[in-house]
Amino acid sequence: MDLKDLRSEIDVIDKHIVELYEKRMEVASQVADYKISVGKKVFDKQREDEKLKAVKALAHSDFNRIGVEELFSQLMSMSRKLQYQKLSEKGASGNLPFIQKDSIDKKNSRVCFQGAAGSYSEEAMKKFFGEDVNSTAVETFRDAMALLEEGSVDYAVLPIENSTAGIVSEIYDLLSEYEHYIVGEQIIEIKHCLLGVPGAKLEDIKTVYAHPQALMQSAKFLSENGNIQQIGMKNNAFAAKKVADEKDKTQAAIAGAGAAGVYGLEVIKEGINQADSNSTRFIIVTNQKVFLKDAKKISICLEIPHEAGSLYHIMSHFIYNNLNMTKIESRPIEDRNWEYRFFIDFDGNLGDSAVKNALRGLREEAKTLRILGNY
Known part of the structure; x- marks a missing residue:
C-alpha cells in the first residue's frame, strides 16, 4: 500500500472512532440521568481506576498501554464534563455560600493596611476607599488578618503581586490559613525614590x-x-x-x-527602580463571604492528588467551560514534602452557570477546594 492508501485507511478508522465516541457520550448522558435521579456523585475514582486497568490489559505493547491509559483518561474526563453540564441543566449545580452585594460601603468601612503613613499600601487603600477612609496601620500582614478575624476592621489592604518582583508568597500562605475573602483589587504604579x-x-x-x-x-x-x-x-x-x-x-x-x-x-x-513599568497589585480582603454583582475575576486555591496527570485533568474544567484562566501559582504545603497547593485566578462571576459547572467538577476531583473571592 502507498501513503495515499494508508491515509485513506486512517480516515475510515477515524470515522468509526468519532461514531463510537458519540455513542459513548450518549450512554454517558444516560448515566448522568441515573445519577441525578438517585443523587449519586459524578466522579467515581474506584470505578475509573478499575476501568483504566481493564483497558490497558487489552493493549499489546507497553507503548500502546500508555497511550490507551491517556486516551481513556480523557474519554472519562469528557464524560464527567458532560454529566456536570447535565446536572447544571437540571438545576442541580448547587448554590455557592456567597452573598451577592451591589457595592462596598467605602465611606463607613474600617480598614487596615500593613506599614505606616506614606507607604504604597496606604496609597492603594486611599485610592480604593477614598482619602477620608477610617484606617489603621499594622506592623505585619498577619496582624492585618488577625484584626479581620476578630472583627476589629471590615477590610484589609494587602500587596499580593508585583509586576517585576513577582508574588508576595506570605499573602498566599495567609489566604490559605485564614477564612477571609477577596472582594476587590487595586493596582498602584511603583516609582521608587x-x-x-x-x-x-x-x-x-x-x-x-x-x-x-x-x-x-x-x-x-x-x-x-x-x-x-x-x-x-x-x-x-x-x-x-x-x-x-x-x-x-x-x-x-x-x-x-x-x-x-x-x-x-x-x-x-526619583525613579531608581530599573523597570520602566512597575506596578503592585493589592487585594481588598474581608471576613465576610460576599461578592459584588459585577465581579469579573475569581480566585481559588486547591490541593490535588499527588499523582501523574492530576493538574492536567483539573485544568480541563476551565477548557470545557470556556473559562479564561489568567494566573496559576503554587506554594508548598507545610509538613508535606514535595506537595503543593495551587492558587488559580480566572475570569467569571459566581452567578455564571459555566463557573458553577467548573467549580462543581473541581470540588469533586480536587482533594480540597476553597473559593478565595470573586471581585
Whole structure:
C-alpha cells in the first residue's frame, strides 16, 4: 500500500472512532440521568481506576498501554464534563455560600493596611476607599488578618503581586490559613525614590533601608552608585521613618515620593527602580463571604492528588467551560514534602452557570477546594 492508501485507511478508522465516541457520550448522558435521579456523585475514582486497568490489559505493547491509559483518561474526563453540564441543566449545580452585594460601603468601612503613613499600601487603600477612609496601620500582614478575624476592621489592604518582583508568597500562605475573602483589587504604579535627610546628597549615602522587594527592584541603581550597604525592612515607610528619626546624612530609604512629605525627607533621586513599568497589585480582603454583582475575576486555591496527570485533568474544567484562566501559582504545603497547593485566578462571576459547572467538577476531583473571592 502507498501513503495515499494508508491515509485513506486512517480516515475510515477515524470515522468509526468519532461514531463510537458519540455513542459513548450518549450512554454517558444516560448515566448522568441515573445519577441525578438517585443523587449519586459524578466522579467515581474506584470505578475509573478499575476501568483504566481493564483497558490497558487489552493493549499489546507497553507503548500502546500508555497511550490507551491517556486516551481513556480523557474519554472519562469528557464524560464527567458532560454529566456536570447535565446536572447544571437540571438545576442541580448547587448554590455557592456567597452573598451577592451591589457595592462596598467605602465611606463607613474600617480598614487596615500593613506599614505606616506614606507607604504604597496606604496609597492603594486611599485610592480604593477614598482619602477620608477610617484606617489603621499594622506592623505585619498577619496582624492585618488577625484584626479581620476578630472583627476589629471590615477590610484589609494587602500587596499580593508585583509586576517585576513577582508574588508576595506570605499573602498566599495567609489566604490559605485564614477564612477571609477577596472582594476587590487595586493596582498602584511603583516609582521608587531614594530619600534622605535634608541636605543629603547621593555621594553621602553609605546605607540604604527598604523592603527586600524594593531593594531588589532598585539593585541596578544601587550597584552603580558605590558600595552601599543594603538593609531590609518590613515596609518602605518604616525605612523612611527610621532615616527621619536618626537624622544621619549617610542613611537613605527607598520609598515613594509621598513618604518624603510625611517624614520630612528630601528626594535625592526619583525613579531608581530599573523597570520602566512597575506596578503592585493589592487585594481588598474581608471576613465576610460576599461578592459584588459585577465581579469579573475569581480566585481559588486547591490541593490535588499527588499523582501523574492530576493538574492536567483539573485544568480541563476551565477548557470545557470556556473559562479564561489568567494566573496559576503554587506554594508548598507545610509538613508535606514535595506537595503543593495551587492558587488559580480566572475570569467569571459566581452567578455564571459555566463557573458553577467548573467549580462543581473541581470540588469533586480536587482533594480540597476553597473559593478565595470573586471581585
